[in-house]
Amino acid sequence: MSTFTALREQLLAAAAAFADGPDTLPEILTGLVDDVDRALSEELEIFPVCHHSPASALAMTRRLREKRPKVIYLELCEDLRPLLEELRNCRLPVALQAFATELEGFPPDVGPLSVVAPITEASAEYQAIAYALETPDVELVLVDHSSDHVFQWLPRKPAEPVAPARTGEDDGDGGLHGDAVGIEVGDLRPRFAELEEHLLRHGKVRHWSEWWDQYVEQPLTGADHDTYRQAMTLVGSLFRRLSPGGDRLARDEDRERHMWTRIHEHLASSGTDPAHCLYVCGAFHAVSTVPEFGLASTARDYTVTPRTATRWLYGLIPSSHSAIETQFGLAQGSVSIAAATWAKAATRGGVTPYRLGGQRGTRSRAARAADPAPPEPVTDRLSGFLATPPALDGLDEAELRGWCVDIVRLARRNGYAASTADAIAVFETSILLAGLRDRARPTPYDFQDAAVTCIEKDAVPGRRDIRRLCEILLGGDRIGQVGYHSLPPLARDVYDRLEPLGLDLTKRTQQRALLDLTVDPELVPCSDLLWKLRYLLPEGAVRPIMGTRRLGERPIQESWDIAIGRHQRSIIELGYEGVTVEQVLEQRLRRRVREPRATAGDALAAVEDAILYLDGRRLADELGNRAVELLAAERTVDDAPEVLRRIRRLLAHYRATQPSLPAWCEAFVTAGYAHYCTLLPTAFVDDDTGVRQVGATLGFLFGMESLALSLGCDRAQLELAVRQSHPEAPAKVALLWAAKTQLGLLPRAELRARCDELLANPLVIPSFPLYLSGFVQALEPIPALAPFVVEVLSKAFARLPDPVLLPWLPTLITTLRRHALELVPVLVREAGRTFPAGLAELDAWVPPWAGPASVPAPTKAVRRAPGGPVADLLAGHPQACDAVAALLGHPAVWPTPAGGTAVGELLARHPATTGAVAALLTG
Incomplete structure (x- = not known):
């Protein structure tokens, strides 16, 4: 006769009384009893638990002291077993982590892969781990899938769980696990929304964590071992039988087959008596229906699939209550409340928890493994537990x-x-x-x-x-910490190299470090390391308050805000990528330029970073050669502004520090000159290419022209590209005119005449600001055009009507603001030379472009001065002579038929000047 016959009959009677439909309800109710009976009758004792449950932790502690098992089978990834010894050096909560960046056998777009298993003191798994590690001759065997198998079941990156929104302070501790896949022991929650909504509504609670605390945690906190096992197994069976099935249930069944297969293998190889063993798993898995369930099963056809060739790295990372809540979708504050409940219940119940020796504030509590007492027969405690209301504590x-x-x-x-x-x-x-x-x-x-x-x-x-x-x-968001000796070599190296700063890097608070690199030169290595960490770590880990690092600059003093203790997880994950910070930085720079979407600008930025942080000529040359390849492969000029800015800076650096340019720089200039000449006609007519990009292309061609020609490039290629360009957009037309002026294909006087013609044409006036935008953008490739741009802007402000001018002003202001470093200094400098310095001079000031028109033209009765063609030339162009005479301080009086004058004498005394002016006018 079954132990739970009476309970089964009661449930069938209740089903007959309340259900008037199909036989689904009786089948479910009797199935629950069958699941409990089967799990508790198993020869290997199954201990069902729930994740981060104080009741499970208390029941586990009591059972470990009573049974003293010699082997504990734990539902946890089997490849995480070596990490458990490192828990001695940590302050809980922490998370066991498996991390992989170099993937083989997985889609490349899902990396990096990360699996975490949080551990808190108020959890049954930690009590089992502490007991096994602190008790001699006790073996702890992890039997769940490996981290590699977790992602074999999840071929695509899973979505992050939705966490309850915080309405107040958010310290960022909820993201301590990043986007890792969470592994928990005892995931016990309804798997469809209707059941959960029904339980919450009738339980008069807001969320699942409160329901679980009210109806499971509190009643089971003081329950004996048999009652706890039967009740927890019943809950697991209920949720399993009401599970909707699908892929998730298939994954759970595969895990259960894997776990029982590992248990069978270990018992067969070790010869351990099952009476000395304890199987700790989630209540959902305690009532498994897979063929491999139980020691009496003869099913041995399950084969553990091989792992992929992915190289997994393992370590411990800090965790926190809020991080656990965020990752597993628990209510805000539920883990903190569970920790407070655990501490109070352990004190009130006289339970001494197991703790690992070496953890802060704990001592080793070793226990001697003893022969277990003969197992007592299973009795029905469930009927009384379900029929009797729990004896809840009164008001305290x-x-x-x-x-x-x-x-x-x-x-x-x-x-x-x-x-x-x-x-x-x-x-x-x-x-x-x-x-x-x-x-x-x-x-x-x-x-x-x-x-x-x-x-x-x-x-x-x-x-x-x-x-x-x-x-x-009620306890706060407790945040764990990984001890120094459990850190990877890179993290320990960072702590050691920053020790001269005199800061406690284990603190989670932000600390200020002041570095006087002149007085204390031994702090220079600390400064170098801080800049590298700023490049590698998330924003906020190390932040410079004073001091910069640019090409050709070395700060004398620096000030840093350092919060490495708050970002310990990030430093630990850096340790998975290399042994030193420098190695990780070098790998990331190489990976950056080899990405499919990398551009020439990205490669040049990597070259600059290599010079700034690694000071390595070999790596910079390698990255520079990659930049040449990427530039030659580009089909547009979209990246031209970034390329121009960075190559100018790098060339200036090498010219100031090296006797000659690196070979890759010369190759980049020659390849870029030919490449941009080829793309220029298309860029001028392409509507998707902006004026800024075309201007930067011309800036590269004109700015690098002298170097490119010295390296063997042909200027005719640029002239041909300009002649082949036929833009229609007004801004690009202005750019083309500026380029032709620079090449000598369009005289300055003709350019001025074209602009005056545009201003005089009423049909073109509305679009004239677009021409102005093109001329402003032309300042970068052709700085010598600045006087003309100032002239055109002045004429526009003087002649354009307000309905045309005012809507264009915001565009002009934003353009100048966006490109302040390149365009504004040129314009301001030229405007300072052109316009008067004071208000007193403004009334009498005549614009230079209006000066020749204000000088009276010579009369036709001027007699040609003797002296041949030079005198004829000067007489035909008196304005030039007038200007020279004014500069030299002589009156500009021309000879009359009566005889010579001061101008004639001046020209006779300075024949060289006269010849030079004549040469300019005729050349």
């Missing part, structure tokens, strides 16, 4: 009063206008809410709701809302 007025006083004090510190009356209101409201929810005593969730209602009201004066303050009061 001292505890609740302390919470109320402390939350008011904490609220006042954070800007709330809270008082003693609010403390009384929170106390009474907590009791009222617990009564409305059929609770004998207020839970932390009731207290949170009451505090929000009575204190927060309608405003949050600071960073933290009342719900966040309640979390802090």
Whole structure:
């Protein structure tokens, strides 16, 4: 006769009384009892647990002290076993991590791959781990899939779980696990929304964590071992039988087959008596229906698939309560409340938890493995547990009063206008809410709701809302830390090299470091390392307050904000990529220029970074050669502004520091000259190519022209490209005119005449600002055009009507602001030379482009001065002679038929000047 016959009959009677439809309900109810009976009758003791459950941790601690098992089979990735020894050097919570960047056998777009398994003290798995590692002759065997198999079941990168939104302070600790796939022991939650919504509505709770605490945690906290096992197995069976199936259930069944296969293999190879063993798994897996379930099973056809060739790296990373909540979709503050419940229940129940020796504030609690007592027969504890309401604790007025006083004090510190009356209101409201929810005593969730209602009201004066303050009061977001000796070599090297700064890098607070590199030259290596870490680590880990690092610059003093302790996970993951920071930086630079979407600008940026941070000529040359390849492969000039800016800076650096340019620089200039000459006609007519890109292309061609010609390029190629360009957009037309002027294909006088013609044409005036934009962009490739651009801008401001000019001004301002380093200094410098320096001179000031028109033209009766063709030339162009005479301080009086004058004498005394002017005018 079955142990649970009476319970089965009661459930069948209830099903017959309440169900008037098909036989689904009786089948489910009897199936639950069958699952419990089968799991508890198994020769190998199965211990069902739930992830981060205080009740599971307490029951596990009690059972370990009673049974003293010699072998513990634990549901955890089997390849994480070597990491467990490193937990001694850590402060919980931390997470076991498997990390892979070089993938083989997985799609390349899913990397990097990361698996984490968080460990907290208030968890059954930690109690089992601590017992096994601290007790002599106890073996701990991890039997779940390896990290590689986890991703074999997930060929594509999974979506991150949606976490409850924080309304107050967010310290960023919820992202400690990044986008890693989380592994938890005992994932126990309804797998379809209808059941969860039904339980929450009838349980009068807001979220699943509160329901679990109310109806499972609290009743099972003080339960004996048999009652706990039967109740937890029943919950696991309920959720399993109501599971919708599909791929997730198939993955679970594959894991269960893997775990039982590993158990069978270990028992066969070790010869261990199953009575000395304990199998710790989630309650969902305790009622598995796979053929391999149980020691009596003869199914041995399951074959563990081989791992891929992916190279996995392992380590420990810091974790936190909020990170666990975020990753596994738990309610905000639920893990902190579970930790507080665990501490209180352990103290009240007289349970001494197992802890690993070496952890902060703990001592080793070793236990001697002993022969277990004969197993007692399984009795039906479930009927009485389900039929009897749980004996909940009554109201603990001292505890609740302390919470109320402390939350008011904490609220006042954070800007709330809270008082003693609010403390009384929170106390009474907590009791009222617990009564409305059929609770004998207020839970932390009731207290949170009451505090929000009575204190927060309608405003949050600071960073933290009342719900966040309640979390802090009830235990806070505890954040773990990986000890120095458990860090990878790279992280330990970082800590050692930054030791001269005199800072405690294990602190999570932000610390200020002041470096006087002249007084303390031994701090220069620290400065170099900080700049490399700033390049590699996320924003905020190390932040320069004073000091920069650019080509050709070395700061004398630096000031840094350092928060390495807060970003310990990032440093640990750097250790997976290399042994030193320099090695990781070199690998990333190489990977950066080899990416499919890498451009020539990216490669030049990598060259600059290699010079700044690694000071290595070999690596810079390698990256530079890659830049030449990428430039030759480009089919557009979209990257031309970035290429021009960076190659100018690199050429200036090499000319200032090296006796000659590197070979890759010369190859880049010659290849770029030919490449951009080829693309220039297309860029001028392509509507998708902006004026900025075309201007940068011309800037490269004109700026690098002298170097390119010295290296063997042909200037005729550029002239031919310009002649073949026929743009239609006004801005590009202006750029083309400027380029032709620079090449001598379009005289300056003709360019000025064209612009004057545009200003005089009423049909063209609305589009004239577009021509101006092109001329402004031409300042970068042709700085000598600055006087003409100032002239055109002045004429535009003087002649364009306001309806045309005013809408264009914002475009001009944004253009100048966007390119302030290149365009504004040229314009300002030329305007300073052109316009008067003071207001007093403004009234009499005549623009240079209007000067010749104001000088009276010579009369036709001027007699030609003797002297041949030179005199005839000067007489035909008197303005030039007038200007020279004015510069030399002589009056400009021309000879009359009566005889010679001062001008004639001046020209006779300075024949060289006269010849030079004549040569200019005739040349």
